[in-house]
Amino acid sequence: MKLNDRQLDSFLKSPDPAIKAVLLFGPDTGKVKDFAERLGRTVLPDLSDPFRLADLTGAQLRDDGALLSDEAAALSMTGGRRLIRVRDAGDGNTEAFSGLLTDSKGDSLVVAEAGNLPAGSKLRKLFEAAKNAAIVACYADDxxxxxxxxxxxxxxxxxxxxxxxxxxxxxxxxxxxxxxxxxxxxxxxxxxxxxxxxxxxxxxxxGDSAALRLDDIVFAMAEGDPEGLDGALARARAEGMNFQPLLRAAQQHLRVLQVAAELVATGQSLDAAFKAAGFRGLLWKVSERLSRQLRNWPAKRLAEAMDRLMDAEMLCKTSGMPADVIAGQAIMGLAISARARTRQSPSVYG
CATH class of the missing domain: 1.10.8.60 (Helicase, Ruva Protein; domain 3)
Known part of the structure; x- marks a missing residue:
């Protein structure tokens, strides 16, 4: 059973007792975890209670096909309803959940957490069709x-x-x-x-949270804004940021640009391309900025830039030089190159 937006809030506060299992999935992993904890507390206020909580993973269910049904049917030694959490669930667990929903014993609530399952996912289809199950898609807030x-x-x-x-x-x-x-x-x-x-x-x-500082640096690099980048790097140094994760974040952002550019070239819209490429931010906030970034980064330059960032990351691990110096030089060099390539003519990405 799919839950729509109107049903969701009341369900999270007081789930239907007829629902045996809930599947939470989607690209917003924070929302998946948040909803899982809210549902869990309707059964078990103390989510660390070892007698009424079974904390499982999708890998464990694949190794032991009977584990999920056994845990769901078990009684608590101290009394009260049990909570079964399954993290990293996926299509490989479909058979285990099918067995649970077909022959459900006990009154435990099962909450499964998954990533961004495709529309054809076997696990999604199982939860959508089952009358004693609920499924909630967790996408970034508009x-x-x-x-x-x-x-x-x-x-x-x-x-x-x-x-x-x-x-x-x-x-x-x-x-x-x-x-x-x-x-x-x-x-x-x-x-x-x-x-x-x-x-x-x-x-x-x-205003100065680590996530915002990281975005400021990566976007200034991709947009060819050396002045903005210089200020963002200075703030990061002053606040003791670890610069190796910054290099990985910059590489990931360029990979997203690379995939999105290929998809736009096949006719997809900008927003659809970035969603499919795995962009995790809020597109409605930054779509114009991402469009400008695509203009700055032809495919060949993206590949060269990612190689340069990987080389910088290796230097951080092996050279003994300060990571902020290596990372700062590499990222600033890419920002300067991007500025030099800024195009004045209209683009297919606009």
Missing amino acids: ERDLKNFIRQTFQQANIRCAEEALNFLAEHLGADRMLTRMELEKLVLYAGPVGALGLEDVRAAI
Whole structure:
């Protein structure tokens, strides 16, 4: 059974007792985890309780076909309903879940967490068709949903949030629901009971988060913005950022550009191409910037840039030189090259 947006909120607060298992899947892994924990707490307030929790993986279910049904049928030694969590579920677990849903014993709730399963996934089809199962797709929030989530979080804490502060949060959060919730919880503590938040409050609290600094650096590199990159790198150094993960993030971003460019060339829209390429941010915020980046990076230059970043990462591990110096030089060099290639003529990516 598929759950739509109208059904989801009430279901997360109080799941239908007839539902034996829930499958959460999608590219927003933070939202998958967030929903799994919310569902779990409806059965088990203490998610670390060893007597009422079975924490399994998809790999374990593949190795032992009877494990899932056995755990779901087991009784708690201390009484109360049990929670069965299955992480990293996939199509290889379809048979185990089919057995559970066909011959379900006990009153345990099974919550399965999966990645971005395709439409033809056997596991998806099983949960969609079963009357005693539910399936929830977890995609990145769009602008409306993100603002609603922020408003609801503050309203529940009796905190007033100025409109300009809300707009700032919507611009800087949202790619991962779990990270968004964590940042909002920090703001709730910052504001205090029946508090209020203005623009300067939220800017001070989340404006310099590590994820935002990383995005600033990678986007400045890809857009050919040496001046912006220089400032972002200086802030990262001052705050003690680890520069090896930065090199990997830059490589991943260029891989996404490479795949997206190939898909756009086959006729796909820009948004569809970046979704298929695995871009994990919020496209509605950065689609124009990504379009400019595609203009700056022909296929040959993308391949050369990724090789250069891999070489820099190896140097960080073997040369003994400071990682921030190696990474900074490599990324700045790519930004300068991208600026030199900036095209003035209209592009198919616009």
